[in-house]
Amino acid sequence: MKNDFKFSDTSVKAGDLLLNENPFVYVLSSKEKGLRCDNCLQKLKVLKCSGCQFVHYCGRVCQKEAWSGHKWECANLKRVAPKIIPDAARMLAKIVNRLSRGDGHTYRAYYTKTSFRMWKDLMSHYPDLKQDKKRMDHFTSLCMVLFEFLRDISLPNTVELMGMYGRMVINSFTILDIDMNSIGTGIYLASSIVDHSCGPNAVATFDGKTINIRAIQDMPSLDWNQIRISYIDLLKTPRERQTELLENYYFLCECDRCIGDIQTKIIHAAKCPNTKCDNPIKIPWKNCELVKKSMDHSKNNGIENGDSNKSEIKDSECSGGSEIDEIECSACGSKCTDKYIEVYKKAMEFTEMHLQKMKGSSVAYVDVCKFCLEKQEGVLHPLNVLHAQTLDHAFDALIQVQLWEIASIYAEKLVHCFKFYYGERHPLLGLLHLKYGKILLYKMDLRKALEQLKLAEKILKITHGDRHPLYKEQLLPLLSQAMIEC
Known part of the structure; x- marks a missing residue:
């Protein structure tokens, strides 16, 4: 674990490394089995463990380094083969093992020179879990797998095991590769101190299994009570974000981006019929509820990971409760005809349906996307969330x-x-500039390529640092090539 800030009153600059930490426990996703090393998580040629024939390593160095944590698992994986242990069950098994036979209860992960987090400091949300049928069903199914898998360990009682499960699902980080794709899951005790905001001032990136928390804004001092990352993807409506956070983390986010007017005005906006005007127009659609607000609402820029906010909730609707006789642009006064409104609604419904079908799929739906974009052309605002997705x-x-x-x-x-x-300043924006620059370089549009790669360099140096493989091994060679050929 590394922390560059020895004193909390030290000023923070965008790009500063706030925390660097290895996982308490982690699991490589089963979809990456045989493609990545189970220890360093790098994608390269790997060989099976001769014992269990399940995990893979890139060489003896990684195999030796991983053995102390794998030896107990190796025999169990071999015994239950050819059954495949679900990722969540394997993760929970690793937690049980570390707490039962390792240093799990005493291990300290420092986030300042003197402040640390231990396993017991993670919140389990036990009362919320008891009321969550979906998660209780998941927990029950995991218990059945564990009873068969961990015959060499005396399992904790149900209450203790459920507490472990709660800490796992609430505090886990999705481990991402350099392209920001999910490759595994890990629990990082020190990093779990960081709370959520849909307008974060820090970002979490990964180098293998190591998490790096970096500031993306200047701050007068390092105050961990004010450090925020986003727990979820932000390319969604406020309501979708709030629903995901409520279901997965048991709190209602009421940050400025969720309840403020800026996003709600544009999130489902239509384009002004006047082609010379770029003002968004709000057209009622499906009585869609864009924002959830608690009855005792008070604005919070971030919610602590563990604070349950389940007070009575009311929905704020996007003015779809009654028909509006006439809709016009607030900037230029252009009126939306009934035909224009109908075309807008059909484009929204068509897009929403196909986005739902494409969700979670790795298949390239080129024709479907192009057809959706054709229907959106000239009707949906360029920043409309369905258009963006x-x-x-x-x-x-x-x-x-x-x-x-x-x-x-x-x-x-x-x-x-x-x-x-x-x-x-977001990793996905930096990665987009990088990909766009790479395409332009391939097309020999050198001036634009250099421009995009410089934009990528400016962002990725802040979000990843200049020692990260994405910056050193992918961006810098392309930037050098573009500069030489320009």
Whole structure:
């Protein structure tokens, strides 16, 4: 664990490393089995463990380093083979083992010179779990797997085991590769001190299994009570974000981005019929509820990981409760005809349906995305969230099928959406600039390529640092090539 700040009154600059930590426990995702090393998580040629034939290592160094944590698991994996242990069950088993036979109860993870977190400091949300049927069903299924898998360990009683499960699901971090794709799950005790905001001032990135918390804003001092990262993807409506946080972390987020007017005015906006006006227009659609507010609402810029906020909730609707006779642009006065409103509603419904179908899929839906974007053209505002999500899917799909020309067109539009939803300093925005620059370099549009790569460099140096493989091994060579050829 590393922390560059010895004193809390030291000023913080954007890009400063606030915390560097290895996981208390972690699991490589089963979908990466055989593709990545189970120890360093790097994607390279790997060989099976000769004992269990389940985990893989890139060499003897990683195998030796991992053995102290793997030896108990090795025999159990071999015994239950060919059954595949679910990732969550394997994670919980590792927690049980470390607490039962290791240093789990005494291990301290420092986030300042004198302040630390221990396993017992993590909140389990036991009362919330008891009322959560979905998670209780999940817990029950994991218990059945553990009873078969951990025959060599005396399992804790149900209450203790449920407390471990609660700490696991509430405090786990999704481990990401350099392309910001999920490759595993880990629990980081010190990093769990960081709370959530949809307008974060810090970001979590990964180098293998090591988490790095970096500031993305200047701050007068390092106050961990004020450090915020986002627990979720921000390219969603406020209500979707609030619902995800409430379901997964048991708190209602009421930060400025969730309940303020800026996003709610534009999130489902139509484009002004006047082609010379870029003002968003709010057209009632599906009586859609964009924001949840608690009855005892008070604005919070971030909610502590563990604070349950389940007071009575009311919905703030997007003015869809009654028909409005006439809708016009507040900037230029252009009126929306009944036909225009109908076209808008059909475009929204069509897009929403297909986005739902594409959710979680790795298939390249190029034609579907293009069809959705054609229906949105001239009707949905460029920052409309459904338009942004479609562009995001389309860009990834086009890269998969190597249609560089169209991908570069979509990338240009997507940049503005990412800036609005993620902010000016976010890993995904930096990665988008990098991918866009790479495409332009391939197309030999050298001036634009250099411009995009410089934008990527400016962001990724802050979010990842200049020693991260994404910065050193991917960005810098492309930047050098663009500068030489320009």
